[in-house]
Each structure stands twice: as structure tokens, then as C-alpha cells.
Amino acid sequence: MGEQSISLFANNAIGTWMRILHVNNQASVGYLLSRAQRELGHVSDLLAQPNPYQRAPDHTAEGVKGIFLKLMALAPGYDLIHVHGGIGISGVGMAPLKVLRKRFFAHYHGSELRSDIQTSFHMLAERIFVSTPDLLAFSGHVGGRELIHIPNPVFVEGVEPVDWEARMAGLEGGAPLRIVHLPSVREVKGTDFVLKAVEEARERGARVELDIVENVPVADAMKRLEASDLCIDWMSPDYRIHGVVSIEAMLRAIPVICNIDRTLYPEEIPIISAPPGGLAEKLLEIDRMREELPRRGKLSREYAIRMHHPMKAARMIEEYL
Known part of the structure; x- marks a missing residue:
């Protein structure tokens, strides 16, 4: 595949759509997924703490408590909550999402899963994604649930090869x-x-x-x-x-x-x-x-x-x- 590969994924809008909220933005994955999902026809936004080194999220809050409270306020307007890493809130703390009948995806990016911390999201998660393939070996840290590897996306458009x-x-x-x-x-x-x-x-x-x-x-x-x-x-x-x-x-x-x-x-x-x-x-x-x-x-x-x-x-x- 040559340079035309960059455009192979364009114009792929789907027939049905969902309202998706990504929470946290490790390595800009939440931002990139939300923008790609918009191209597929979804309403997809990002809630994250402000970071001067990343693109601005759609919704911001400061600290763990701030993110959690903002998430609870925003959740009624979305069908699916996709949390990256951990936000310092246990699966029990996220129970209001279940009461609101919201679908929930967990997406682990490394240390939280390897170290078996902040992984109680699996009690609510419909699907559990991981960012690197070595994390597939840590199913035991999420109650034996299936883990699905999603390779990390990066900004592609406008990035040229060296000469x-x-x-x-x-x-x-x-x-x-x-x-x-x-x-x-x-x-x-x-x-x-x-x-x-x-x-x-x-x-x-x-x-x-x-x-x-x-x-x-x-x-x-x-x-x-x-x-x-x-x-x-x-x-x-x-x-x-x-x-x-x-x-x-x-x-x-x-x-x-x-x-x-x-x-x-x-x-x-x-x-x-x-x-x-x-x-x-x-x-x-x-x-x-x-x-x-x-x-x-x-x-x-x-x-x-x-x-x-x-x-x-x-x-x-x-x-x-």
C-alpha cells in the first residue's frame, strides 16, 4: 500500500448512529476515536482534563472528582460511555451509569491493567479493549473477561515521510x-x-x-x-x-x-x-x-x-x- 493508503478509510459513513462519550485521553486515543466515529456518522465527543499538549476536548473538568461529576452530568445525553484507563472511580462508583441504562466500554492502556488497579470497571463494561497486545494476557485481572486488542491510532493526515x-x-x-x-x-x-x-x-x-x-x-x-x-x-x-x-x-x-x-x-x-x-x-x-x-x-x-x-x-x- 502506498501513499494513497491514507485516504482509503474516507467517506465511510454508516447507516445508523449512536451518541458516544469518550472519557480520558491517553496518547490522544480518545480524541482520535471520537473524530473517526464522527466520520462514520456518530455523535462522538471527548471528556478529559485540559492538556496543553493535546487537542482540546469537547468537555473538560479538573481532577478525578471533577471528571466523575461532569460525566454524571453529561451521561444522560449519550448512549455509550467509553472510558479510557481509569478515572479513580471504582466499578461500584460508576453504578449510576447502569441505573441510567447506559452502555459502557472499558479501554485499558497499560499500567492500570498490568498492576491490577482501577480495573473494577469490568463489572459494568459490555466490552473491554486494550491498547497493546501484551495486555491480552491479563484477563485474570478483570475476572477472566475477554480482552480485545485495538491498535492505538495516531494522527495521520498531514504527516509526511522523511526525504x-x-x-x-x-x-x-x-x-x-x-x-x-x-x-x-x-x-x-x-x-x-x-x-x-x-x-x-x-x-x-x-x-x-x-x-x-x-x-x-x-x-x-x-x-x-x-x-x-x-x-x-x-x-x-x-x-x-x-x-x-x-x-x-x-x-x-x-x-x-x-x-x-x-x-x-x-x-x-x-x-x-x-x-x-x-x-x-x-x-x-x-x-x-x-x-x-x-x-x-x-x-x-x-x-x-x-x-x-x-x-x-x-x-x-x-x-x-
Whole structure:
């Protein structure tokens, strides 16, 4: 699938519609799903705390209590409540939704399900979605309920691939390979492994430089990502998955390295896999084979559009409406 893939999901309005309210906005998933569902013909809105680094939600409130009270006030106007993560309110606390005869979806995004906290939503939830495939193993934390993997959507429209033809001139001339790493939490992303591997690769002759991007506005982070030739994302031995940063890099045709378990994913994924202890060797290999980067980047972009377009996620959820 080439560049036309972006438009393949357009003009897909459905024949029936629902009034849907998304609550919370981890990684902008609530916002993206609500907008894609509008394209499908639904009334779909977002309730979330204000965040200067995200698109503005339709309804805002401050703090856990504020979100809960606003949700109770808004709920009568919607048919389905789709809660992302947890809002600090137990399933018992959400019981008024049942009294109001509202349908309810729970959507877990990671730590709350792995750590078995704020998961009592399953007592009310008609369906339970998860954002990464490793979370499918935690059914026991929600009473043995079925978990459904919905790949995280990302903003696709207007995001262009990097110009590999232009940048290969410098790389083939011996310019350093620019590596980027964007840790939200260093311990979770395995940043220490990244630092150690890059240092070792340099000592062994690799022409690489590393940019650690953290605690900056999203727009600035994306600019630094787009300036890179290679992205190292999750390198922790505890989480063998990729994150939203990987998707953002792939969408821009930037190859990605993760310590990934390929068997978790439904189709072949173009992410380069390396364990923490083998990352330095993998960087040396990539440095020696720079001419492969454009091809890997092209495959990565095609995969990101095919698997992480907001309309794909919305259509997967459509099956359960």
C-alpha cells in the first residue's frame, strides 16, 4: 500500500448512529476515536482534563472528582460511555451509569491493567479493549473477561515521510547516523540500556549520535524525531512491545528498533528487533548497512498507515456497537 493508503478509510459513513462519550485521553486515543466515529456518522465527543499538549476536548473538568461529576452530568445525553484507563472511580462508583441504562466500554492502556488497579470497571463494561497486545494476557485481572486488542491510532493526515533520497547523500558520505530516543519514563523505556549500547557501539567504531528527547512540548519532540534516521523505542526486558513513539516514527518512514516479541502482533511488523544486550551489535550492523534504511522506512510507513489509522480503530470498535 502506498501513499494513497491514507485516504482509503474516507467517506465511510454508516447507516445508523449512536451518541458516544469518550472519557480520558491517553496518547490522544480518545480524541482520535471520537473524530473517526464522527466520520462514520456518530455523535462522538471527548471528556478529559485540559492538556496543553493535546487537542482540546469537547468537555473538560479538573481532577478525578471533577471528571466523575461532569460525566454524571453529561451521561444522560449519550448512549455509550467509553472510558479510557481509569478515572479513580471504582466499578461500584460508576453504578449510576447502569441505573441510567447506559452502555459502557472499558479501554485499558497499560499500567492500570498490568498492576491490577482501577480495573473494577469490568463489572459494568459490555466490552473491554486494550491498547497493546501484551495486555491480552491479563484477563485474570478483570475476572477472566475477554480482552480485545485495538491498535492505538495516531494522527495521520498531514504527516509526511522523511526525504530519504536527500538524506542518504549525507549518510553515504559518512555523516553520523542520527538516533533518537523519547522516554516518557526512563525505567519503563529502558533508557539505560540505550545509553550503554550507543556508547559501546561508538567505542567499536559505529558512526552514530544519540538525541534523548524528554520533557519538551509534543511539537518540539516531533521535530527532533523527524530529524532522526533511526528511532530506538522500548528497550526494557519487561515489556516486549512497541509504543506510540514507534508508530509516530514509522508513520514518518523512520525505522524503529525495539525489544519486541513479534508473536504478539497479528502480522509481520517492520520494527527491527534487538534485546537490550544485543542492541550495540544491532547498531553496528545498521551502521554498516545504511543503504537499507530507505526500504525499511517505506515498509514502516505503510504498516503504520494500515494498522494505526484512526478509521481502522474506529471500524474495529464499530463491530461491537
